[in-house]
Amino acid sequence: MKPLELITTLLSEEGREDPYPLYAELREHGTLVTVEPGYLVATSFDAVNGLLRDPTFAAQDASFLLLSSSILSTNPPEHTRVRRLMSGAFTARRVAELAVAIESQANALIDEITQKGAPADLIDDFAYRLPLGVICELLGVPEKDRSWFRPVAADFAIALEGTFTLDEAAAAQSAAELFEAYFSDLVRSRRGTRQNDLISELVSAAELSESELLGNLALLLLAGFETTTNLIGNGVMTLLQRPEQLARLSGAPELVDVYVEEFLRFDPPVQLTSREAKETTVLEGQRIEAGTYLMALIGSANRDPDRFVHPDHFHPERPGNTSISFGAGAHFCLGAALARLEARIAFPLLLRRLPQLALAGEPLRRNRLVLRGYESLPITWT
Structure with a gap:
């Protein structure tokens, strides 16, 4: 197929289900492929890495106003100023301090799963709730407010996709308005009473405009659990499709670091970005x-x-396994260390406490490309 046909197919429901053969065809056209005049696609590791690191190429304005002042959509020097204020919460030391709390949350969720008994939905019961709980604790979102987040966030996440219908755009706009109103109330309360959370830190810094504050809080919430939910779901599915790898990691949980890196490379939770x-x-x-x-x-x-030998093979111990799943350059994912930590804690716990993990039904992929993951993943165990 010609590049335009390949991109059109990639953005279709069929292409979103399995984009990797289409990527391979696109790479045959070159490392930097012209789709139409003024529209290019970077397909190789070096081309993507070079594109994301070069400040000549700017992040684009967000499709929705709420995110337009977030670090997702801004560029240096504004991006640098705001990112500096936010980055303190995501240093290696601060993230490492969260390990005990993350493990406690993960065990509590698995307790609920085992008490209800098989089958369970890995996404609803674990992969969604763990990262949501972690980012909400970090931000300072009260537990009583979290139950309504998932459907609203699912509608809002379309803002990160390249294409969407008018109905999806309307739902995303409604979701954005709900998030903006919610975080406005939280910010107002923190201005009156400071707490030990990231919202209070950002409010106290007094260097962010109201739109920057609200946009970045919405982004942190959305990016803080959507991508990690997909990392856990995609990783578990990868293991379920490869019983020998499932057995290996179950028997050698100390290998979890290399497995997480290969999950990130093999089926990344974020498939593309633009400049x-x-x-x-x-x-x-x-x-x-x-x-x-x-x-x-x-x-x-x-x-x-x-870049990768036998790239379509899942090989956790491949040498030099440095993927580009968290991006590169000025917009490298702020929460990369946190996502890795959550995954490194989650996988050994799941495999130890839910032995002989297996599919209990047909998994359902989300009809999305940018944020690639599962809507549901039914599991059973012994």
């Missing part, structure tokens, strides 16, 4: 005109055979 050329420049030997739109295919970069 716009601020000025005329060169990438991969090609002249790029100012205003050109570029799509960075993270999922394709992680399957680049010039």
Whole structure:
């Protein structure tokens, strides 16, 4: 197929179900592929890495106003100023201090699963609730307020997709308004009574505008659990499809670090991002005109055979396994260390406490491409 046909198929329901063969076809067209005049796609590891690291290429404005002032959509120097204020909560030391609390939350969720008995839905009962609980504790969102987040966040997450219907856009806008109103109330309460949480820290810093504060709180909530939910769900499904790997990690939980890195490479929770050329420049030997739109295919970069030997094989102990799943450059994922920690705690606990883990029904993929994950993943155990 021609590049435009491949991209069109990639954005279809069929393409979203399994994008990897389409990525392989796109790579055959080159490392930086012209889809249409002014529209390029980076397919290789080096092209994606170069695109994301080069400050000539800017993050694009968000589709929805609430995120337009967030670090997802802004560029240096504004991005640098705001990210500096937020990054203190995600240092290696601060994240490591959360390990005991994360393990406690994970065990409590598995307690509920075992008490109810098989079958369970890994997504609803664990992969969604664990990272949501962690990010809410970090932010300072009261536990009583969390139950309504998932359907609202699911509607809002369409803001991160490249394409959506008018109905989806309307639902996302309604969700954005709910989040904005909710966080406005929380911020107002923290201005009156400071607590030991990230919202209080950001309010006290007094260096963020109201729109920056609300936009980044919404982003932290959304990115703080959506991507980790997908990492856990995709990783468990990868193991269930490979019984020998499931048995190996179950018997050697000390290998969890390399398994998590391979989960991230093999089926990343975020498949793509985009940039716009601020000025005329060169990438991969090609002249790029100012205003050109570029799509960075993270999922394709992680399957680049010039970077990874046998990239379509799941091989946890592959040498030099450094994927680009958390991005690169100024917009490298702020919560990468936290996501890794949650996954490193979650997988050994799940496999130890739910032995002989197996599918209990047909998994359901979400009809999404940018945020790739499962809507439901029925499991059983012995």
